[in-house]
Amino acid sequence: MINPDDPYEVQIAKQAKIIEVLIKRAERGHEVGDTAYALFQSAITLQAEVWEKTKDLEKALDTLGRASNELEIAYQAQERIQRNLADAMVAMEGGFALFCEDRLQVCNSQFRELLPDVEDIIKPGLAFDDYLTAVNASRYLARDEGGGAGSGYGRRQVATAQGPSGQRFSSFVMALRNDRWFQISYRQTSSDNMAVLQTEITDLVRENRREKNRLIDQQAHLLQAAFDHMSLGVCTFSSAGELLVRNERFGALLGIPLPLLKKGTRFQRIIEHVERHEILDRRSRRAELTGWFKALLHGETIQQRFRRRDGMSLDIRVHSLPDDGFILSIMDVTAETEAAELLERRVQERTAELTEANRMLQIHAAEQAQIEGALRQAKEAAEAAHTSKTRFLAAASHDLLQPINAAKLYLSMLSETVEQSDAKEVVGRLNRSFNSIETLLQALLDISRLDSSGAEFNVTSFSLGVMLQGLAEDLAPLAAEKGIRLTILPTMRWVTSDQRYLMRCVQNLVVNAIQYTERGRVLVGCRLAGNKLRIEVWDTGMGICEEDQVRVFKEFTRGGGGKGTGMGLGLSIVERACRHLDHPVKLVSRPGHGSMFSIEVPLAPVGNFDSRENTVAEIMPDGGLDLIVMVVENDADELHAMTRKLENWGASVLAAASTAEAVSLMQEIGTPPDILLADYQLDDADTGVDTIQTLRAMAGEEIPAVIISANRQRELMQLSRELSFSVLNKPVQLVRLRALIDWQTRGRAA
Incomplete structure (x- = not known):
């Protein structure tokens, strides 16, 4: 029935009402009871309830006493804080005020007395915006030329910003008429109050002003020192044509006396002095000197070159300034002028030399054109001869191979019908002769194709192992005839090349190795070299000396002192074909120990084997051809x-x-x-x-x-x-x- 969170006065009042009700109830019980026992029982019950309420009342009174003591202590602490705040506000050098809910609550005397015409309205309850308006309208503020508050720094409003906790703060500088300066700062506190500070910064402003003037004077001194030491003569004039600033070099270059170069001297007087004393040569003076003002009014830049009577060349430039004045600069360009004149003379001399050289070059060019024409005709004739040769060989290949093919067919039939040993030997020799003719003719045709500009290659990816197996079957009889052991190591690698030309090149290398090896063996194998495969042909033959290792790749050249049965075209075909296919060819040889030829070809991913290309076995099938x-x-x-x-x-x-x-x-x-x-x-x-x-x-x-x-x-x-x-x-x-x-x-x- 009693809420312990209620104030103690409310709890005591509620307890008093409860006691009063209980007493009245007890009295009514005496009136209503019939017997003495009922009265006695009611009295006992009422006494127990009264004792409990009495205990609660005593506790409430004790709690109320403690709360009264704590409240008294809080009142005393508040008074001490208020006294301390008042003492602190009095002791502060600047003005201080506290606004609660945008209304003035408390301030010190410095805050109130800063502006005498605003002092009367600074009372508790003053609105913050009204305070700012009154300050801005005070007649004690210094006014700038536009009539606004401020002087020097002026009233510089700083945009309201957000602090780290979300509170607002702002400040501005206020200048008073007696050259006093104050910074007005206000900040929102954590309890949404507004604290305003008035800090005098007069000494700081005056010190900054003195430092600024000192720096300006120092910079002006340094600028004037640098100005005076410039090799360029400089002089500035106001919009009225009066001299403002000049350096010593300006007067020295024009020969003007110092009294005439005082500040305020008019530009027209300086011009008149220059003309009267003929400082500048009459031939180089410009009559429009006095008309420069009109040109400057249009924003034009004037540049003229003059020559003094003593021969010095001067470059004079006039530039307009933003305040309608102008700056005149004079530069001694005597050295540049003399250099330009010297350069001009040299250019003229060089031009004459070049003209003569050009005439001679034209003569030589005409002769060169005649020579080039003759060379072009010779080249065209050579190309026509080469093209004619290529066409002839291409056309002749068919006509030459036709009778050879027919002869070989007839020899094949003849070898099957001839039974006498002498006749068989003759047929065999004829076969070998036709094979030699065929080999020589094929070599000549290959060289012709490789030498032609339109050499064609069919570059594909194929299995190198299949190609080497076919070579082994073709060349095994030749090696066996000479008693040479031919070994071709198998490989599963695939390469990218022209299969026909690569097979021809490897075949030529193996045939050469067999021809120039009297005893021992010929070994063909492959070795990985990065992303390439090196096909190597080793032999145990006579070897090739170092001076012959380049010569053997030329046509009709044979190693070993001219020994061998070929015409010396095999290695020439290898060199030409591999050069076109970009397959490096290498030779390593030692005389008396053998040689090693190698061809590097690009590796290719392993692909599917095309049975159409290599399904033909190199063995003559048995049985008749019933077709x-x-x-x-x-x-x-x-x-x-x-x-x-x-x-x-x-x-x-x-x-x-x-x-x-x-x-x-x-x-x-x-x-x-x-x-x-x-x-x-x-x-x-x-x-x-x-x-x-x-x-x-x-x-x-x-x-x-x-x-x-x-x-x-x-x-x-x-x-x-x-x-x-x-x-x-x-x-x-x-x-x-x-x-x-x-x-x-x-x-x-x-």
């Missing part, structure tokens, strides 16, 4: 030789000299052939590719086809991939031809 083979060849001898050879293998041959004859033969037999062998270059712009496309279109199916040609251009290889036919180079190796026919027709036979 219908159509041969298209425009050379009658080669057509006859190829027909006889295929018939000896058991094939039924349809011989044609053109696409039209092939079409006629297929229409005649009423069925497409099992395989088509066609020369690429036929008569009258006809080609073997045309034959393949025509016969396939007539048959409605993809007839297996092989192009036999000496043409090794990239376009033909691209067509072979697009149209799915094989390419076999002339002269034809019969083993490869037979294996290729079996591989091409294997699917049809099945």
